[in-house]
Amino acid sequence: MRKMQLLSFNAIVLGSLLLGAQARAEVSHVSIAVDGLGCPFCVYGIEKQLKHIDGVKKVDIELKTGLALVTLENGVSPNISTFQNAVKKAGFTPREVQITAVGKVQAKNDEMHFSLRGSDEKYLLFDKDSANADLPPELKGQLLKLAESQSLVAVTGTPHSHAQGQNGLSVEKLSPLASVALSVNGMACEMCVARLTQLLEEQKDVYQARVSLADKRAVIEAIDATLNADELIKTISDAGFSASIEP
């Protein structure tokens, strides 16, 4: 039986801080399986504890499955034990924790590695059912294609410490990252950037919006969803700016 140890992200946070404010590991979601949850009235306590954690944008809980899905603010490096402790403080028992992280796949010596965007941290990718890094052919094929194309991808899996001391991430799901790049006119200052970023990230399925005043540009990303460029342009227009799809 595979011995799994949940990874503490303290090393990632420390490494990120040492490298500077730009190098922040990009984890979009944390999902925690919660045991002991049986009725709606008890859900509130878990929600309240998780929302108190810095960097948490949203918490959704499914009573039927006992899953607490936490959406993080952009660039947040989560500490897994913080989420587990929050569930305990609510009076319940945390079980498996999974993260969804954005980055790129790299092939190295017949192993597949995953580098988080915004960080130097790498994870050795595992199949979720195997005790070692031998990946099933289908999964390996998908990862090799991603490594060749160097496309950004969101990997959902359980972090753990590998026997050799490496950080491991079992692959539960691979989600393509869709993006739309728009030219934006009318922004005058950083407040416009902040307002537009918030507005775009509130739109359905939008994972992240990177808005640049200097480049007069907005790149909007979605995980495992399709973006409608026309709707995004309308959103920007309603905010008082103008936008068009980049050639």
Next chain:
Amino acid sequence: MKTPFKELFPSAVILFFSVIAANAGSITTNTALPVNEGEFIFRGQMKYISSTDDPSPADRELTVWSAPSVLVYGLTEKFTLFGIAPFLDKSLNVNTPLGRRTRGDSGLGDIRVFGRYTLGQWDKPGETLRVGSFAGLELPTGADDVVDSLGRFPQHLQLGSGSWDPFIGAVLTWQTLQWEFDSSVAYKLNTEANGFEIGDVANLDLSYQYRLWPSELGDAVPGYVYGVFESNLIWQDKHEVLGARDPNSGGTTWYLTPGIQYVTKRYIIEGAVQLPVIQDLNGSALKNDYIVTAGFRFNF
């Protein structure tokens, strides 16, 4: 001093002093379900207690409106604090040598404060089994010296006992996504005040709640409708008046209690009726007809 008529303390009246749950689960019993650290729950109830089955010539009719307000606080995930403040309106119609009279009063009753600790917790996906213990004190905050034209009210008609009364108990809860079972035992040691000592009280409460709707769970957190069925067994010792035991007090009462609840993430609304199926009371103690309870709770 012997009164010309007997106004005996109906066993049922003690129910609104019962320890009541606030954090989901049962309506008339306690529960071992957790309260999140730092979370508050407020519970309001309205109870109507009717006791008119009087075997004595006094033909007593006692009605009590009780509105207990409960504030709960999760000090830690295992230790929860409770405070119960009851507002009471008591009215007794009774035959006296001066004719039929109505006596009564309204106001704050005796406040209860207690703590509950989770002793054991066994969690599985969608299921939990927990045991806990609780202990506390009933404070003499209710008026215990009310008088009218007929003199001082008998002790049991006063809003408060005048005494400091400790209590202790244990709870067990087994909850799944479909149903919940709660069991609670408690013992209250009533002490003496104003020459009167109310008999000690022991409670054994059971509760079963079954999710009637939705029949299948979907995504997110739906509201539940629970059908509730509870059992309340109460034993009370005889009162003591100036050191002498009152033969017309105390006894055992068993209630069966059907109810219904609507439970959401932030609030609960509920109602129940307690029907006495057995009232084995001593002497000519006044028997209870029924108790109707309606209430709500919300967390914050």
